[in-house]
Amino acid sequence: MARIVMKFGGTSVADVEKIKNVARRVKTEVDAGNQVAVVVSAMSGKTNELVGWAQEVSPMYDAREYDVIVSSGEQVTVGLLAMALQSMDVAARSWLGWQIPLKTDGAHAKARIKEIDTTELDKRLNGGEVVCVAGFQGIAPDNRITTLGRGGSDTSAVALAAALKADRCDIYTDVEGVYTTDPRIVPKARKIDKITYEEMLELASLGAKVLQTRSVEMAMNHRVRVQVRSTFSEAEGTLVVDEDEIVEQEVVSGIAYSRDEAKITLVKVADKPGIAASIFSPLADANINVDMIVQNVSEDGKSTDMTFTVPRGEFQRALQVIEKNKAHIAYQELLSTSDVTKVSIIGVGMRSHVGVARKMFETLAEKGINIQVISTSEIKVSVLIAEEYTELAVRALHTAYGLDAD
Template identity: 70%
Template structure:
């Protein structure tokens, strides 16, 4: 009691006992891990923002700060590009049930608490709208529509350490061929094209098309588990603004769409308003 532990973050020991760094946001992960190990009541993470917002306030001026957010929602937001908290820190907090508060280093205002879902009495259906510009789209046209073709595409990409995110396949009328579209990180686009080009004889696709000028926009909320119509509202809102959806992916608490990068701001603001997230 009465003792203060001062521990450097961003570093640790690997599985062979060698000193290693934890990568971007490693200090956040260090803080949560220490809070768990020490049995702390709360882990305060001071940063350059005063909490977690319903969307990026630099784009959505009506975004508001959340008092509380669930671990799952924060993990989804972090993985989708929200840079408030590092995704591994959110994952550690959820796994070990560490209450985390994200707050500003520059003022004394309360921040946002990361808590278990049961700790939030009135849970909104959608808690936030996030986006990621770190996406690039690849489309393979005229690939044979037969068992094993997907493994022949994504196996070499995995071997080359290229992570694939969203995937959609469209079969042709004759059932013999299909078009396959998927996304990779922008930094991996050239490597992915090179890998796919290397197995062209095996894949027998007609054409490889790539587009780095896309963005992934997502709506997130644990309330989706018990409420229908979230995806419908998203699609209708984007359609009303003339925004074409190129790829769709979903999870239990998230709906993501891939759109042209030029519509990023319009999509974020329109969806934020559609889900009643605007600050009055």
């Protein structure tokens, strides 16, 4: 007997038939003698519809009211799931964030979980009842509903698994697991059997939408065994685990790419202490997330070029901030483009292997792809390239690192 948390995303609960299917999968685990807590998202498309209404009413909406509105989606699916389980003679009831209570801070629309009271849930689980929990939602100190930010149901599930000391947390979605890269552009992409938290974190933060970044962080911090698998198949999924659980580690586990990039270059800024602060402090103040930064070696010892990337959604705002601070920063020219893609290779194995980055650069050079910016971390190398080369680059790297399926 194990205690497990099962989480089903929006496509898995998109309509009543699909919710019944979810109930059948839950029943299978119950029949196998397991204690089960289920976390559900809203029906796919529902949260977007609710957010759309909120924006239509007022683009500058009150986040507390936003949370009242958007949390309703999970309220519907959790009730329907509990009903579906009952109709299959599985004891079950629904739990909303405020009923558990799942306590968060007061940062509405992007709240962080503070504490999950498991007294009642523990009792129910031990009594053989399936605990159906509305994902994405909690309650703030002032007794108002909070939500955890988009994709927050993953975080709900992992946090619940940690609080309930669950043996594992199964994240059911519409793909069969985590792939070596996007199968839509690389047909030879392979499903990964086991991946480390660190790698998953990089993949998630690079936009591989299988798991919300924060949920991976939380799983890593609490050592929750997470499995990503498909609601619509019986196939084994991808296990996200500690590095020491993985016997044979690939040097590079996956290739990620993100089109959500825009590049800004400040030509001929003074090469002196404080110049980086004069550029990036105003951007930080404007809550703009700067990603890759490269500062060229100064040629004349007096001036240099500074290049960095921002998310596309913040591109125009970033340019405005820079232009407003032109006098202070004192650059000669401002160059910018959103015609770029960030391509990354990820693998904990690269820590102990040399020449991993070089292979990336050589592979891209062979295809005639120019690298505009490079950034590296311990387990990742990212390059910025012209957007039109995206597919070519990802396919070439996938082959070069031996990731292609047979």
